[in-house]
Amino acid sequence: MGVDPLLQGLVAGFAAEAQEVCQKVTMDLLDLERGVLDTEGLTKAYQRLGRYLHTLKGSAASLGLQDLSEIAHKLEDALAPLRASVQQMPRPVVDVLLHGLDIFMLRVHAHADGRGDSLPDYTAALAQLVTEAPAPEPGASPAAASPAASATAPAAPAAAPAPAKPAKPVTLGPSTATATAAMEGGRDETHGETSEGAGWRVSSRQVTTLMREVERLREVRLRMEERFRELEKVVALLARQGLLAETAEARTLLSGVGRAMRSDGEETADIVDALEEGLKAITTRPVRTILEPLQRMVRDLSRQLGKEARLSVVGAEVSLDRRLLEKLNGALVHLLRNAADHGLEAPAERERTGKHHEGALTLRIEQQGNLLFLEASDDGRGIDVKSVRQMAEFRGLASSEELGRMNDNQIRDLIFRPGFSTRTDVTDTSGRGVGLDAVRAAVETLQGRIEVASTLGQGTRFMLTLPVELGSSPVLQVKVFDQEMGLPMLAVEATQLTKMSALRVTRRRAQLEYQGQMLPVVDLGARLGLRAAHMPSEGQPLMVISAGGKRVALAVDAVVGDRDLVIRPLPAEVRDVPAYQGAATLSRGELMLILRPSWLVSEPATQAASAPQHRRALVVDDSLTARALHRAMLEAGGFVVHLASSGKRALDRLQTDSYDVVICDLEMEEMDGEEFIRTVRERPDTRELPVILVSTHESGRERGRAAGADDFLSKRDCAEGQLLKVVMDVMSRRGGRS
Amino acid sequence: MKGTPRPPEEAQEGELRDLLPRLPDEAQEQEVRELLEERAKRLRGLDQSDASREDAVLLVAEFPLGEERYALPLEALRAALPLRMVTPVPLSSPHVIGVLRFQGQVLAALSLASLLGGHGWRQDPAVLLVVDRGDGELCAVDCEAIPRPIGVPVSAVEAARARSEGAIIEVLFGAQPGQQQLVHLIDPARLFMRGGAGARHGR
Numbered sequence: 001m002g003v004d005p006l007l008q009g010l011v012a013g014f015a016a017e018a019q020e021v022c023q024k025v026t027m028d029l030l031d032l033e034r035g036v037l038d039t040e041g042l043t044k045a046y047q048r049l050g051r052y053l054h055t056l057k058g059s060a061a062s063l064g065l066q067d068l069s070e071i072a073h074k075l076e077d078a079l080a081p082l083r084a085s086v087q088q089m090p091r092p093v094v095d096v097l098l099h100g101l102d103i104f105m106l107r108v109h110a111h112a113d114g115r116g117d118s119l120p121d122y123t124a125a126l127a128q129l130v131t132e133a134p135a136p137e138p139g140a141s142p143a144a145a146s147p148a149a150s151a152t153a154p155a156a157p158a159a160a161p162a163p164a165k166p167a168k169p170v171t172l173g174p175s176t177a178t179a180t181a182a183m184e185g186g187r188d189e190t191h192g193e194t195s196e197g198a199g200w201r202v203s204s205r206q207v208t209t210l211m212r213e214v215e216r217l218r219e220v221r222l223r224m225e226e227r228f229r230e231l232e233k234v235v236a237l238l239a240r241q242g243l244l245a246e247t248a249e250a251r252t253l254l255s256g257v258g259r260a261m262r263s264d265g266e267e268t269a270d271i272v273d274a275l276e277e278g279l280k281a282i283t284t285r286p287v288r289t290i291l292e293p294l295q296r297m298v299r300d301l302s303r304q305l306g307k308e309a310r311l312s313v314v315g316a317e318v319s320l321d322r323r324l325l326e327k328l329n330g331a332l333v334h335l336l337r338n339a340a341d342h343g344l345e346a347p348a349e350r351e352r353t354g355k356h357h358e359g360a361l362t363l364r365i366e367q368q369g370n371l372l373f374l375e376a377s378d379d380g381r382g383i384d385v386k387s388v389r390q391m392a393e394f395r396g397l398a399s400s401e402e403l404g405r406m407n408d409n410q411i412r413d414l415i416f417r418p419g420f421s422t423r424t425d426v427t428d429t430s431g432r433g434v435g436l437d438a439v440r441a442a443v444e445t446l447q448g449r450i451e452v453a454s455t456l457g458q459g460t461r462f463m464l465t466l467p468v469e470l471g472s473s474p475v476l477q478v479k480v481f482d483q484e485m486g487l488p489m490l491a492v493e494a495t496q497l498t499k500m501s502a503l504r505v506t507r508r509r510a511q512l513e514y515q516g517q518m519l520p521v522v523d524l525g526a527r528l529g530l531r532a533a534h535m536p537s538e539g540q541p542l543m544v545i546s547a548g549g550k551r552v553a554l555a556v557d558a559v560v561g562d563r564d565l566v567i568r569p570l571p572a573e574v575r576d577v578p579a580y581q582g583a584a585t586l587s588r589g590e591l592m593l594i595l596r597p598s599w600l601v602s603e604p605a606t607q608a609a610s611a612p613q614h615r616r617a618l619v620v621d622d623s624l625t626a627r628a629l630h631r632a633m634l635e636a637g638g639f640v641v642h643l644a645s646s647g648k649r650a651l652d653r654l655q656t657d658s659y660d661v662v663i664c665d666l667e668m669e670e671m672d673g674e675e676f677i678r679t680v681r682e683r684p685d686t687r688e689l690p691v692i693l694v695s696t697h698e699s700g701r702e703r704g705r706a707a708g709a710d711d712f713l714s715k716r717d718c719a720e721g722q723l724l725k726v727v728m729d730v731m732s733r734r735g736g737r738s
Numbered sequence: 739m740k741g742t743p744r745p746p747e748e749a750q751e752g753e754l755r756d757l758l759p760r761l762p763d764e765a766q767e768q769e770v771r772e773l774l775e776e777r778a779k780r781l782r783g784l785d786q787s788d789a790s791r792e793d794a795v796l797l798v799a800e801f802p803l804g805e806e807r808y809a810l811p812l813e814a815l816r817a818a819l820p821l822r823m824v825t826p827v828p829l830s831s832p833h834v835i836g837v838l839r840f841q842g843q844v845l846a847a848l849s850l851a852s853l854l855g856g857h858g859w860r861q862d863p864a865v866l867l868v869v870d871r872g873d874g875e876l877c878a879v880d881c882e883a884i885p886r887p888i889g890v891p892v893s894a895v896e897a898a899r900a901r902s903e904g905a906i907i908e909v910l911f912g913a914q915p916g917q918q919q920l921v922h923l924i925d926p927a928r929l930f931m932r933g934g935a936g937a938r939h940g941r
Contacts, residue, residue, distance in 0.1 A: 215842035226820060322840060483826065528828040572875060573846035574830045583825070583837055583844050591825040591837050591844060623862035624824055624835050625849055625880045632832030632852045643826075696861045716860050719804040719851075 014059055015112035022101050024328060026296055029097055033299075034310065039086060048085045053079065064152075067122030069109055074126055075100045098296070113367070148359040156280045161645075173266075180401060194532060207283055214275045221268040222589050225259060231258045247301070268417035273587060280472060280566070281445070287365050288316035288327045295338060298361060301340050308347050308358040309340055315365035317492050319472045319564070320372065324446065328374070328466075331442045334668050335376040335462055343380030343460050355379065355458065366490050367567060368581040368596065372448075372468045377461040383454035385411045395420065411450050416440040458488075470603060473567055473595060477560035478543070480525045482645065484560060486567075486584055487543060491597030493551065494544040498536045510535050512553035514544055519553045527604060528579065531642055532616075532657045547597035554600060567594050614640045617656070617727070620650040620676065621665040621694070630694075630723060631664055637724045647676030654686055663723070663732055666695035666703065674707045688736040691727055694718060710734065739877065795889030800921060801881050803851060806859065806923045808906075810869060810889065816876060817868040819886050823845075824866075835880060840868055842874065842900070849881040852905065855930065872927025890921060905929035 028045045031037055037045055053076045062070035078096055082089060110119050127574050142732070158286040238247040291313050302309035344350075345360035351357050385408050392398050392414045396565040403411070414420055418437040427463035439462075443450045448466035474489035494514070503521065504511045510521040521542070524534035536542060536555040543554045565584035572578070581596040617639040619630045631641045642657065648671040650662070666673040673693050680686045693704030694713045710730040713722055771894050772932055795921035797811035817840070824836040824847045833852035837844050851859055863880035902908070905928035912918035 079814045135843060210915075212842060219841070222823070369932045387744060415762075530828055568844050571837065571844055571846040571877065573848065574827050577827065577830050579829050580827070585839055588823075590823050591839055593825060593827065593837075625821065625859070626828065626833065627826075628835045629852055629859075632849070635832055715862070719860055726779055 011063055012112050013065055014065075017059065018056060018105065018108045021052050021056055022105050023292055025049060025101060026098065027292060028052075028590050029089065029094050030115040030295055033091055038087075042086045042088070044520075046079070046086060049079055050076065050083055065108075065111060065116075067119070068111070070126060071104045071107070072120065073101060075104075091542050096536070098300075118167075134244075139166065149370060173540075175324055202490060205470040207279065211279055212270060214279065214385075215267070217275070218272045220590050221265055222270060222490070224265040224268065227264060228258055228261045231261065236712050269587065283321060284319040284472065285322055285325060286317055286319050287325065288313070290325050290332065291316050294332060294363075297333065298336055298340060300342070301337060301702045302359070305341060306346060307340065308346050309344055309361055310358050311361045311363065312335070313363045313365075316365050317474055318365050318490075320367070321468060324372075324466070326469060327442060327446055331439045331601075332363070332374075333378065333463070334436065334439045336363075339376065339378040339380065339460070343378035343382075344688045345381050354497065366466060366488070367473045368488070372464075373466040373468040376464075377459060379459040382456040382458055382460055383412055383415065384456060385451070388412065388414055392417070392420065411618060412454060415452065416450070417690060459553045472564045474562060475565045475567075476543070477592065478524070478541070478556040478564045479558040479560055480556055481530055482649065483530075485524070485556075486565065486592050486594040487545070487554075488594065488597060489562060491544050491547050491600075496542050496544075498538055498540045498555070499539050500543050503536070505535060509634070512544075514551070514553065517551065519544065519551050521553045521555055522600065523555045525557070527600070527641075529642075531653065534656055545600050547599055547601045550601040552601050565594075575652070614638065616640045616642070616652060617666075618642050618644060618650060618657075618659045618662045620647060620662060620668070620673070621646045621663065622646060622668040626665065626694075631717070632720075633721075633723050633729070634663075637727070647671030647673060647679070650676060651679060654689075659689065661690045661692065661727055662728065663694060666693055666697075673709075674703050677704065677707040679710050688734060691731045692730055744904065746832035755915065795890045796892050796895050798890050798921070798923065799884035801883065802860070802887045803854070803882075803922075806922055808850075808854075808924060809888070809909075810867065810885070810924050812887060814870045814872070814926045815867060815885075816870060818881075819868065819878070821864050821865045821880060823868045828903075838866070838878060840876065840878070844883055845876055845878050847878040847880065850881065853879070869926050871930040872925075873930070877930065890923070895923065 020084070028049050029319075032045055032049075034041065053072050057069050057072035057076065060066075060072060071192065075097055076088070078093065078100070082093065107116075107119055107122070108334075110116055110261050147672045193229045224675055231254060235251050235258065238251050238254075295311050296344050298309050298311040339361050341361075344361070345355075347357035349357065362375070362377045364372045364377075389403050389406075389411050392411070393400055393403055397414060397417050399421060414595065416439075418434050420437070440450050443464055443466065446466050448464055451463045453463070455458040475486040476489055476495075478487060480484055502513055504513065504518065509727075511518040512521055513519075516593070521536055521607045523531075524535050525531040533555070537664075541556050541559045543556065543559075545552050567582040567584050569575070569582055570580060578599045579596060580593045582594045583591040584594055586592050615638065619627050619641055621627045621630065621643075622645050627643045627645075631643065634641045639660075640655060642659070646668050647664070650664070651671075654662075664673045664676055668676075671679075676734075677691050677693065680689060681690060690710050691708070692713060693700060693707075693709040695701075696715045697702075698714055700714075704712045710733065711726050713726055717726075798811040799812055799815050800807055800809040802808070819838075819840070824838045826836040827834055833849050834851050835847040838847050839845070845868065859880075859882050861882055863882050865881045865884050866878040867881050867885065868876055868878050890909055891911050894909050895907070898907040898909045905925050906922050907925070909921050909923050910918055910923075
């Protein structure tokens with residue numbers, strides 16, 4: 001059946017739409033089969049399915065694709081009785097509908113590729129669909145069985161009666177399912193080139209060059225912002241020179257130029273953001289696009305093997321380099337097939353050993369900086385080291401002497417050797433010894449590594465670590481003091497505002513009751529050494545962070561929002577700081593550090609640093625370098641140092657923390673050192689606090705003294721190494737703990 | 739030019755021309771000629787001394803640090819940026835000021851004073867110098883102001899290297915003994931390889 005040449009261009013678009021809709025239908029069917037939905041969920045799922053199938057039918061008909069329209073119609077018919085009495089969908093009906101979708105999509109792609117004429121008569125496909133419709137399952141309730149039977153009846157009055165024996169389940173062989181899945185995955189990549197005729201073939205080098213240019217554009221935008229600030233300074237200078245009248249026209253003109261420049265800068269920022277988003281869309285795609293077809297594969301394969309399995313995916317929203325995903329797809333298929341075949345036990349065996357009859361397969365994906373961690377696990381029988389040892393010897397992969405010298409981990413690693421299989425017979429699924437060695441080869445091709453961990457009787461975990469250049473991850477932006485930090489969304493289990501009534505507070509620690517568990521409350525500011533630990537206050541945001549089986553309640557100052565960000569690796573100088581996994585660029589070009597969840601949930605190793613016997617200093621300076629230098633000097637002198645970038649922020653700190661000495665810069669925005677010291681001296685609780693004023697200009701000495709500073713240091717004095725000496729002198733004079 | 743005797747008519751014309759104000763093109767031509775002659779003279783001088791290694795210079799970016807003068811080889815310098823958009827990294831080493839973005843890369847901004855074991859600058863640094871660490875990686879160090887490029891005789895550098903193998907070598911150079919200058923030349927590869935121990939290297 002051919003397509004009107006005038007409509008051929010539209011068919012390609014329809015194919016993409018149909019692919020997406022069929023994927024959604026598949027996911028809904030799998031949910032309906034599992035019985036995980038409540039009545040409301042079931043109703044909505046059936047409604048969605050009805051809409052999806054109707055859309056497919058309508059779109060196909062509008063393009064004159066009569067065969068597709070009728071297949072969709074038949075699928076609607078099969079669904080109709082179930083929609084009337086909302087219930088879990090019987091497995092045979094799911095089989096019919098999935099099979100129907102496969103036929104539908106195969107024909108869609110044939111039409112899109114211009115092969116519609118060579119397709120077999122669609123009535124044959126319809127007949128095949130109807131004759132394979134199952135009879136009610138033995139033991140199934142009439143209510144559950146009848147819809148399936150009735151579903152097929154009106155569709156094909158001429159169809160043969162349902163067979164008396166239990167119907168052969170409609171299973172796509174794993175190879176077919178895999179092929180379908182692979183084909184579906186592959187379609188996305190090649191579709192634009194083969195069918196639409198509107199795509200471009202570009203090399204990765206061209207794209208990365210474009211990315212670098214976008215980076216440059218962002219830097220140009222930042223320079224524009226700098227120019228604007230300089231222009232503002234010029235205007236201010238002209239207004240200060242006592243030449244107000246003479247420079248009025250020039251100032252007006254300059255202000256106009258400045259406004260235009262700011263507007264241009266904002267527009268450039270929008271363009272840069274749009275370009276980056278566009279590039280991200282071109283180069284990456286969410287992992288779920290390759291994982292969703294795997295759900296179907298697991299379902300079909302486990303049925304074929306007489307097992308029950310459910311695949312759970314964690315981290316499907318992570319976006320990765322398309323090239324990497326394409327290569328990973330095959331490895332994931334192998335791992336899951338291996339888990340379903342070798343790992344999971346049959347339902348009866350599982351129940352005998354106290355497990356749920358349905359086996360659990362889990363895929364977990366996490367991106368940390370420039371590394372991707374992918375874990376495929378099952379709760380099956382685990383790897384029997386003894387059996388692996390025997391088989392390795394039997395297959396001649398290692399001598400008994402060699403095997404004798406190996407520990408359990410080394411024995412387990414033998415499963416990655418070419419030719420290794422614990423099966424003695426060859427089945428459709430396994431036994432040829434090709435599988436895990438192919439997975440390892442694929443991972444190594446990507447410069448990654450694969451490891452396996454297993455506990456006999458409890459399950460197996462395959463852990464893949466791969467380097468990634470591109471890709472983004474969802475990140476929750478939080479604030480601690482004036483610094484923003486990112487939390488990988490994958491690790492954020494819940495967010496809530498502190499209710500003191502929900503906390504169990506002792507003298508030294510607080511715990512949050514969460515889902516029947518007591519979680520330690522961790523103050524992020526204190527954990528990062530930015531302040532002394534303190535109890536969370538009413539209404540303060542708390543994040544439940546989970547990593548490696550541990551959970552904590554993390555107290556932050558504010559939650560900014562969530563974003564999808566590209567996480568870049570940190571430079572060598574800070575790579576070893578365990579608190580961070582990378583940094584991401586925010587819209588203005590500044591970097592935000594991304595916290596490492598495993599560090600957040602770990603026990604703080606630097607407990608001693610915040611112990612009360614340490615002297616504590618607060619450095620107040622708007623210069624990042626001055627703060628770094630003073631901190632280095634004071635830490636070398638045994639102080640615990642906290643930092644503030646203005647007088648105002650320092651006052652905030654003094655309200656919650658206590659210090660032995662304050663080192664304060666004179667010239668600062670927001671609140672200068674003079675005003676800060678006056679305020680400190682006015683407050684009863686800080687009146688006696690030793691404060692040293694620091695300034696570039698010697699003239700600051702008098703101003704400091706007048707404001708109430710204990711001493712003064714010029715930057716030159718600091719450069720000569722006077723800071724620590726003066727700090728000790730002042731503390732001694734004030735009767736501190738020096 | 740004025741040494742060659744001219745015929746009387748030509749001399750008269752020449753004197754007249756000297757009395758008349760020169761046209762802009764002529765004035766420019768004259769200046770260009772003088773400039774070219776000056777350059778030719780310098781090149782002849784170089785040629786005469788056979789451009790020996792004694793006269794070859796190492797171009798460096800020189801800047802003050804505290805009371806002393808420091809320099810980085812110009813070939814290691816990649817850019818000078820205003821010191822802003824640096825994100826502090828809590829829990830990092832004391833010599834780390836923070837991280838920043840440069841041409842799509844994340845770089846560490848380091849306190850040069852702290853790295854060299856100094857105590858501070860005379861005024862707050864306003865500039866970051868992006869430097870090749872010597873292993874192909876870049877990092878940024880702070881600086882009071884944009885450094886000025888100067889030439890340091892290679893012979894003086896080699897003599898200093900013979901005395902010290904550290905990351906910082908003291909190079910003494912200058913024509914007259916009373917007018918000699920001292921500059922602390924930083925070897926980025928050695929400085930960053932040894933990390934920020936906080937001690938003065940090469941002393």
